[in-house]
Amino acid sequence: MRRETTTERHVIGPQAADSQSSARTSSVAVLKVHVLVTSNGGESAGGTGLYTDRYPKTICVEYATAFSNRISAYGAAHRVWIAPKGWTGSASIGADGSADVDLHSVKGSAIPGQRFHYENSGGCAGCAVDAAAPYFPSAMRRWKELFNYDTLSPLPPGLKIIRVSQNVVTYSYPSEHGLLARGVARYDPSEPLLEKAEFVLPRSDAKLLNFLLNRFISTMKLR
16 A cells, blocks of 8 residues: 655765766666555554655665666655565554564565565564574573573574674575575664564566665665
8 A cells, every 4th residue: 555745855875976976966766755554553654754754755766777667665664665666565663663564566465475574673672682693693692691591493494694794794595486585684782673674586686686685784884
């Protein structure tokens, strides 16, 4: 279900030097924002939040012209998400500030086909530690202190994890049914907070998947 609101254009992306302004402008894709329904305490909040009290009408995405005809912008859970064109979805925000976003093709469903999933632990410290433990040694140590009597959910077979920084990792699953699954997780032990995002796309769309994931990582580092 989509509903659109109007406000100013918002630019997201790294700033280039003045001498590179013409090159930067030529690499910018302007996308219309499709606002999806976000459930917040049982109420629809589809038109609220993203830096201001409303979503932008359009958004500029830098270095995206190679994929400008294949991507769209979706407003949900107080943020704008970049994903393949022709998708839909929904989101929810919990009372503790946690968020859950699912996007997928209008011709399919979030499971088991092509999809995007995002989640964060909000203000639930135990949830953050539990979800981050398989990916981050510091979270695993804390999990053992708090929940050693419990059993940690096993990682999916074949999962590969690459550490980007102390608080950020990327991961991938083995290819199944012609689909690639790649994601990123960020854990901040000072809050603590875990946020995680994952794209699943056909192998033929590997370059698009890498672009979408890398762009998400860049915005994650800015937040």
